[in-house]
Amino acid sequence: MKKAIALLALLAAGEVAAKDVVNIYSYRQGFLIEPILQEFTKETGIETKVVFAKKGLIEKLKKEGKYTKADMVLTSNFSALLQLEDEGLVQPITSEVVEKNVPAQFRDDEGSWVALTKRVRNVYSSKDRVGKLDSLTYEDLAKPEFKGKICMRSGKHPYNLGLVASMIAHHGEAEAREWLKGLKANLARKPQGNDRAQVKAVKEGLCDIALGNSYYFGKMLNDPKQVPWAESVYINFPNQTNRGSHINVSGAVLTKHGKNTANALKLIEFMTDNKAQNMYASVNMEYPVKPDVEVSELVASWGKFKEDALPLTKVSEYRPLALKLIDEVKFDL
Amino acid sequence: MRFNFSLSKWQLIAYATGFCLSLPLLFLIFESFQPDTEVFEHLKQTVLWDYTYNTVVLIFGVCLLSSIIALPLAWLCAYSDFPGKKHFEWALMLPLAMPTYIIAYVYTDLFDYAGPVQSWLRAVFGWQSPDDYWFFDIRTLGGAMVMIALVLYPYLFLIFKTALKEQSYKLVQASQVMGYSPVKSFFKVSIPLGRGAIAAALALISMETMADFATVNYFAVSTLTTAVYDTWLGYYSLTAAAKISGISLRYLAWLLLINCCG
Structure with missing residues (x-):
């Protein structure tokens, strides 16, 4: 009996360990994403593992099917978001936080994708x-x-x-x-x-x-x-x-066959919130999708448009x- | 009979290895027969001809330039003596170790409008803008030919030099005794005798050229290889991309056939 309990405890521990991670396929470059991910890990304790590539991640995800490790994909342009949706590789992002942070025109009606920057x-x-x-x-x-x-x-x-x-x-x-x-x-x-x-x-x-x-x-x-x-x-x-x-947008999706969807969702929520949106604006000079987040001083100097x-x-x-x-x-x- | 079992075992291993190696090829052929008429038809009507033209011209250009560089050098190294010959024999092989796109980067930096060569010319002659003078553009089909030939010529150099060394030098001597100049005997004796080696080397160079992606991509020269990539990741059609690869494979098959029959 003791042995069985120990075994269960071990399994449970394994489960907990497995839960504390989110696997990401990223078209966006490391210099931009890493600081945001570090901040996320600091706040939530969830580890992040990223595969960076300029091309071919969607094709990889498609070929991997249900065996994929990826829980979410970060894209650098809008057509990649749509392609992911069209190929049936996503599951809905249902989150009040995301809905509150991101105006409706910058996310899919059914939650298939959400834009993160403009x-x-x-x-x-x-x-x-x-x-x-x-x-x-x-x-x-x-x-x-x-x-x-x-x-x-x-x-x-x-x-x-x-x-x-x-x-x-x-x-x-x-x-x-x-x-x-x-x-x-x-x-x-x-x-x-x-x-x-x-x-x-x-x-x-x-x-x-x-x-x-x-x-x-x-x-x-x-x-x-x-x-x-x-x-x-x-x-x-x-x-x-x-x-x-x-304008074009960068964005994120949740993969259909992700194993750590809850964690990935937390990360997406984090990325639409003030801290990460500010980092996007200051590190990469992009325009935040969250309306009340200020652009960087330099970007602001280019004027409103x-x-x-x-x-x-x-x-x-x-x-x-x-x-x-x-x-x-x-x-x- | 005693050897039969072991022979068939080795045969089995050979076939299995061969099968593994040919898997990508088989997959490509299988994929290219999938129905995807729309994208491929569109490409055929628009840009496929340009891709094919660029590829063929590139291959011919690279082969021609490699021949111009490698054949005389090989002949000199095989049949004549000059100071530093020993060093040249191996130094002339070194470009093979250089990735083509690296020298493409370097030459682009050197010869670009903002590069040292053009900047120096502008400073010397007082030219102000690109309209004031003509300077060749390295990021072109011609530029790609030169870059690739500069890296691939050692194939021809090495194979032809070996062939020359194996040919009987007496034939060259005989031709010269009978009044051929060294140049004439190079064209009339050495090259015809070495044509098998030359053909094999040029086939190798052609294949390497056809497979090059980095250089042509950097030079914005669209070839069948860049088209495969574009078609797969732009039109999202693996089948159309496989069909384009099929065209490259067909050229390759012709090349090898010509090589075998020639």
């Missing part, structure tokens, strides 16, 4: 050669006046796909195709490199205008080597005169078509 697809313009472009629209980028002046990364990158999808949502396929053709004709060079490399190219004089996410501006200003790049450009928020600037109110789910619907259009106009070739 970022703007900005246009950077050369201080010397172009100046500030307050009334610029994304549509303007296809106009002949910018011929040979624009630099951007691959059209197939999720950040650009999101923008093209939003153009389709607003203008329809035919007009979006013409816009893409015009934009392609205006490129100073074949799409290449990352968002920061485009601002660098503006600094070097290869082009005058670059497309890039908002937080890169802050990150460049924090990196001594990149400060001259950032200082050579203005950050512009397009479409302020009409629908507002295109109007967001495109088009629901993200609408944008995402057009993502496959956006990819097709990009191939059709041979944007990257």
